[in-house]
Amino acid sequence: MIRGVVGAMALGLLVWVSPAAAQASVEGTGDQVRISYVEPKNPAHRPIYERLQKRRVLEDLRDFLSPLKLPQPLTIKIEGCGVVNAYYSSGAVTICYEYVAWLHQIAAKITLSNEISLEDAVVGPFVDVLLHEVAHAIFDLLKIPLFGREEDAADQLAAFILLQFGNDVARRTIVGTALLFRQMAEDQQPGSADYAAAHGLPAQRFYNVLCIAYGAQPKLFADYVKQGFLPVFRIGSCRWEYQQILHAFKTLIAPHVDPALQAKVQGREWLPAGGK
């Protein structure tokens, strides 16, 4: 199913889809995922609003999700919140303009100390946060049972989806996501509120996403292990951690995916190279 969603994250910074791919746009039922670009009240957010609309980010996400059979409509919107946030609540995913603006700011810092383009430093985390919130929606609407913290499960499902793309897309989005968490960890002096939070610490989320990626594709992410990003003592369990997520997906979520629409989605190019 979820192959292809990455395209939605292009955030208007990348060359989105090739002309041929655009013609192959997926035709879903169109009524189970409702999208909305809410006009921003803050004038500073208008360029983001216009760019995301121009690049049809939410339309692509809706196409990407079309194989998923949901029992009720899911709304996905981008709007001003007054705070940096992205969240799921009562059938609606909300990505705040403030979150996108923050992502651009932190991406600029990431590119200073890493060999990654500004585009990939934004696109990877943007795709990841969208999928993380959609994962919360899937858990809620499909009544998916979970052991462990839901925030960890949402991170796992988002990473799993990113890894179902070709090597180039998987690599760019996972690395971009990991580097965001690492930058957040470097900027953070954790206190009791952070330890008590529902989310893992950014440093933990950094290691977790790399471990899942290495467990899925050891060769593709071998250089990150060699560089010492992932400690040797953790590496041994990564394959099993990925297998556990794969088993959960096949058992709990795959039965809710339409195979014919999945094939259409998988046949579409979502994040072509060349936008780097």
Ligand SMILES: [Zn+2]
């Ligand atoms: Zn969450």
